[in-house]
Amino acid sequence: MRLWRDTSPFNTYARGIRKAGSATEIVGYTERSVAVREQVPSVPVPDFSSKRSGNESYIAGEIFSVRLNGQGAEESRDFVAAGFPLIPMGMVSTNDRRAIFGTIASRAFWAPR
Numbered sequence: 001m002r003l004w005r006d007t008s009p010f011n012t013y014a015r016g017i018r019k020a021g022s023a024t025e026i027v028g029y030t031e032r033s034v035a036v037r038e039q040v041p042s043v044p045v046p047d048f049s050s051k052r053s054g055n056e057s058y059i060a061g062e063i064f065s066v067r068l069n070g071q072g073a074e075e076s077r078d079f080v081a082a083g084f085p086l087i088p089m090g091m092v093s094t095n096d097r098r099a100i101f102g103t104i105a106s107r108a109f110w111a112p113r
Helices: none
Strands: 012-020 023-033 059-068 074-080 086-093 099-104 106-113
Touching: 012 086, 023 086, 059 099, 059 106
Parallel strands: none
Antiparallel strands: 012 023, 023 059, 059 074, 086 099, 099 106
16 A cells, blocks of 8 residues: 655655554655766675765755645655755654654754654
């Protein structure tokens, strides 16, 4: 069953979904293109010693939050971009407030809503 579809041409990944009363909240990560590569890059060996992925000059990693009403219609959508890699880890919420948390580069990040 499809809950929500991001109609943008960029890669979008849901990282967390929760039910809040009759509403559904989705938090996730999207990679938006900010530049065009002049050459096709070779596949690098993953470097797990760094939180940087090496594509920051071409891709902007953003966190998004979407709230759907009980009928599945979008009530609100928020995107957070910072110029550094943003990685959402989860979301905490009450009936009327929520906060997304994760990392921005190597530091902790949280965004109250």
